[in-house]
Amino acid sequence: MVVYLLDYGAGNVRSLVNAVKKIGHDIKPITCVEDFDKASKIIFPGVGAFGPAMESLRKKGFVEPLKKYIASGKPFMGICVGMQSLCLGSEENPGVEGLSIIPATVKRFNDKTKTVPHMGWNGAHLEKEQSQDKSSLSSIQLINHRGEESTFYYFVHSYAIPYSEDIKDWVLSTTTYKDEKYVSSIQKGNIFATQFHPEKSGYAGLMILKAFLDFGEENKEVSSNVVAPLSTPCRDRLTRRIIACLDVRTNDQGDLVVTKGDQYDVREKKDGNNVRNLGKPVDLAKRYYEEGADEITFLNITSFRDCPLRDLPMIEVLKRASESIFVPLTIGGGIRDLTDPDGVFHPALEVAGEYFRSGADKVSIGSDAVYATEQFIARGNKPSGETAIEQISKVYGAQAVVISVDPRRVYVNSPEDAPNHHVLPTKYPGPNGENYCWYQCTVKGGREGRDVDVYQLVTSCEAMGAGEILCNCMDKDGTNSGFDLELIEDVKKAVTIPVIASSGAGKPEHFTEVFEATNVEAALAAGIFHRREVPIVSVKEHLFDTNVPVRPVEKEITQTTN
Template identity: 50%
Template sequence: MQSLSARQAAGEASTSRAPSSRSAAPARRTSVVCSASSSSNKEVTLLDYGAGNVRSVRNAIKKLGYTIRDVESAADLASASKLVFPGVGSYGQAMTILTQKGLVGPLRDYIHVSAVQFHPEKSGATGLDILQGFLEPEAAVAARKAAAAAAATSSSSAAAAAAAHSPRGLAKRVIACLDVRSNDAGDLVVTKGDQYDVREKGDAREVRNLGKPVDLAARYFEEGADEVAFLNITGFRDCVMEDTPMLEVLRRASERVFVPLTVGGGIKALTDSSGRTFSAVEVAAEYFRSGADKVSIGSDAVDAAQAYYARGAQADGSTAIEQISAVYGKQAVVISIDPRRVYVSDPAAVPHATVQTSRPGPAGEQYCWWQCTVKGGREGRDLGAVELARAVEALGAGEILLNCIDNDGVGQGFDLELVDAVSRAVTIPVIASSGAGCPQHFSQVFRATGAAAALAAGIFHRREVGISEVKAHLAAENIPARI
């Protein structure tokens, strides 16, 4: 594999920086200058205690024009006029760190805290408005009064009509996915395969190039994507850990994208080109520090599930899933499943969960199961997608990204039977992936299955369908979605 510099990854001039720490906590800086202003009323105190993705919080505050002062001691809390205290998915780990730093008591004494049960820095324009409202309460009050006055002048019938057409319930998410790899010239590009083949047809067989990762991610944020997923399908084995190109992609993307970022590919224990070894938690920490909110694990999850069943469905704490979720919380661990449909005539003939299918097999088979694959779909395992989903939930995963090799790049819709079978088997959210070709495919999967989100790639990259079109269609179908 060719190595890529940070400059190639971001498409910008590279800058020198010190190697990052390998510990679970981010490297400390006394202050981070986020704007030209240095007045005290434009300063925010940030408690960065090494518990997750604080880079996105920093970037959100930067976007609002504030300077950040990091908490180095309890005295910094006492003198803070505005304090941002990021949350984390693993309460026990967070409390351990805060106790070690002697900050639990001072935090209890500090009363000027705005508490929210979601991530405003990852909730698009609305979240940034809420964060700004905390930082600038006087301006927020004035804005609310102006909005109320404007609403009072609108007709009551129009307001009633809007309310009648506003779907209720937990919003379904629309996610843009970017498969990222180096092309034959060594440039980092977004590509898209047809049943996992990312090369163009013809003699040249070049890697399909659909754009630059950061630029596309920023475009999808502006178009209304609820999340963006980067799936690294190149193994960057010939570089040191801190120079892995995907880290720079995340750093750049987190400056422009204010919805959750997921990154997959290479989230496992490894030895880099310098000979240094990293645990799975240390690798994940590098990605979280660079701007990721979630990490996605693929082939290693299949190995973990098979070992789990070999132990009699017992967890032993040895897997990356268990270790990362213990430190960063279950919500930070996504499992990417790459299954392929296998037809059978008799469901009793296989030890896997089967369904009676509406799409009979080539020999008229009435039943099927979905075989898990590894190595980008090149190797099948004797493990079903349903069994894998159950195992990884037991091991501590918080979400499943459910692909389908048979439907990938075809544009004929999601495999509804697969999505339904897996979403019924687990209690954690399932993201439907592979096969979207039009807005109607999104409403189909949300109505026919328990999917919490649906993901697409090629139709968004090629502008065949816009994210706003999908959202408008869902609203017209009375399916709750963020507009």
Template identity: 65%
Template sequence: MGGLYLLDYGAGNVRSLVNAVNRLGYEIEWVKEPGDILKADKVIFPGVGAFGSAMQSLVEKNYAEPLKHFIKSGKPFMGICVGLQTLFERSEENPNVPGLGIIPGTVKLFNKDDNNKAVPHMGWNKVNCLKEIKYNNVQQQKEGKDIHCGIKQDNVYYFIHSYAVPYNEDIKEWILSTTQYGNEIFISSIQKDNVFGTQFHPEKSGYAGLRILKSFLEGRSENISLDDKEIIIKNPIKLPKDKFTKRIIACLDVRTNDQGDLVVTKGDQYDVRERSTNNDFGCGQIRNLGKPVDLARRYFDDGADEITFLNITSFRNCPLTDLPMLQILKLTSETVFVPLTIGGGIRDVIDPDGKFHSALEVAGEYFRSGADKVSIGSDAVYAVEKYLANDKKLSGNTSIETIAHAYGSQAVVISVDPRRIYVNSPEAEPNHHLIKTSFPGPNGEFWCWYQCTVKGGREGRDIDVHQLVTSCEAMGAGEILLNCMDKDGTNSGYDLELIDDVKKAVRIPVIASSGAGKEEHFAEVFDKTNVEAALAAGIFHRQEVPIQNVKNYLRERNILIRSDDSSL
């Protein structure tokens, strides 16, 4: 039978990869039994989550031995992320679980003591191609063979991982490219004979990533003979600073309007209705700023580095029956090839029929529909309250812990909705983390703490942001989406004091949110807080500040930003 096959062992979002292959005009079959691997002409293995879970699943499904046999047969193989890592002998993530052992070496955790970087490595970074072909005649160049498999040093690609294989000269013949993150140089792609793999996700790397998939599918890296050309392998060069870029994220608040249609909305101070004739909030129609799928595609074309959907519709109470929102993810992932995050309703739920669904099950449905990350809000606050009450002992059964264990910490984002509570002195609030502010309160107070809220900001809890983010990091979360109720809808700039305080408290990436009103605000938050990403909604929806304007402004100020063209 033959053909192109996808090896999916049941973890994470593989829908985007299938959509990318289809977008390029190819059909792909799913491996359903071990024999499918052996009869395939080509295999793509997009691993997601933990190394140990991936290998255990391969063994339990009897895929491991057929996969090793396929690779040794000389047929084209492509591994992505954990799919690349499993080719090695072992990983520090799960040291007692052996890998496939195709390549000697160990996958290792990034150095968390390196103050130049957050872990996970999450975002867009450059690669350094080490292999070059020295052609002996022009005819060989015209054949279009490409040892780089479509990878270009001028492009950046999307990484999302905490573990990687450090550069090792002993396996130099395997290394196609390296990437520097902080002070560490790791292997970002491998190529030898029929084996090709990327630590980054080409299906989430825009058109630059699609070109890599196209090169593999067309076989441009296959059968490169050494008879009449020489392969040159260079050494990596350590840079004074890595080429890790800042991310610009477009956020879409999605809910049903009064006519029952799903629309993108945006509120002023969390109110999503237009003003009525008497200028009161909460009485007019739901603010409609566009259709979710169309708007997401526009942002992809405009250069957004990620897109976040916040599900604020009533369906969030039973997300497994939320067919409209799931359909939005499925349709968006067909034409949008950057990471997608979904938030709203990620928790243990009981559907109208009385059936229980765990947060892990809910997240799994979103991942299978096209999401790469899930954002947890109120449920994270409740989980941290229990964690602190239990002397900071992990229970293992919270939504954060279960999803991070199954899909990796990089798949779990914590969405924080805090508001300022002013006090006269630190002694007035000894149980919370306070900051001294340059913006005094209504009665001249110079101290404040940030109270976490739930239920879309409608209810405050006796827990501060510092407690929340540090606890969520300990529970396994991989990223913080930091909103600010005091800044939302003001267009006055991000809350730099809040963001800087949180950035110093955790080692995981932080997304700044709430308050952006002009290009200068993005540069300001990157310069003054060193945050990894900045998010905006209303100004993008209304095209008051186009995404490309933001990127051009940042680029002019020497802030590293991704550029991507739309050609294949």
């Protein structure tokens, strides 16, 4: 059987290709109309907006061949936008017609009652029994191989198909996010599709892909257990995410190593001539994946800022990491307009695109977000459409753009002492007894402060299209004294997009504390994970014991899926 990939040209499809290869199958890209007739199975993945996806299909002349292929009865799998494209249309891009196979319209989540995008690991509740007809795709146990209460999948989307009795015969599973129940997978005849990303859902996701790919092949066993829906109602099972971060640079020997960020002394104290080496980035990232990290973030720092785009070392790191790591990967540092040493200019959108094609799911923007905010405020809080945030978000979706905030406290005696800034009362007085502070944004790895506060930054970036905030704190970083709860709580209240807490974690209790005190969606750490001072599994065990919802560590994750 020949498996084909229908890539409309946006986002990270490398991880899907690598997942298919890991399972033991080959996959080819559809490059022309004739490929539809050659395909035995087609997988249509997608991230980004509904409109650009459909417009790309129409521009390539793929709409009618795809509909003909699906009507032929051959197996088809859609992922995320690939599933949404089966509908009549989407509120995301009114007036753009979908494939009109499912009689439903994709709707936006209510961001008045919850953060949007819906981002993270959630469950899938079976809505119908799966058939015992071995010749039908519906005979395969496509989801919840570990049982409904123990299986989680990675979701990242702002739009979804609402559950309705009118499409009941299409719905395989539903998921609840706060107050909204929506369709998380569909299966009817030869069609199977998921709103979540199997290629980013660890072992559970690989098992779904394996079941679909093995169906109909000789000497390939697929799970055919008939699983009835649980009697318990569908409920929100969104977990808190634990993210491992790696600061990557080259050492004096030219090797890529994981160390601390460039605002710190990266030299060994015992030998000031050597860059501190906490491990090789790909090997360390793989270890985190196997230990249960829900996401992994790479930050490329000072040592290769002036490399040509085609030679950026992190591109190779991402390519290699995505071969064996099947959770979301974020790349930060250097996502900006770039001019090669030979004078060739590359806009930030092109730089981001290269990272996405190399295996990144998100890009993290730091200093450029501060500059963009300054311009946004100068324009009277109006977007220009020209910033990296806006351009990347438009093409790849808000969920692909993370804003990394690097602030430091500035103490004042009263709010009147900083009339142009968002001033907070603090329980921790300043060096001269000050009871108020504001958080100054910094650039250039924390070496330069700007006249912009964190509240201005996060609200401006959300307005420009960012989908997530990574909230660092320079005063807390490396202290192991816990997260800056005052800062994080204020940021969480300021935006309606997900927030990641960062800086200061030193023990498992700090993670419980930040989740309970601020209700953030995720928490990130670096050094304590690198040095094994606090293993990821210990953090998850403590969170579980304190009733904070977390994704279980998948022991089978290191086993072959062949």
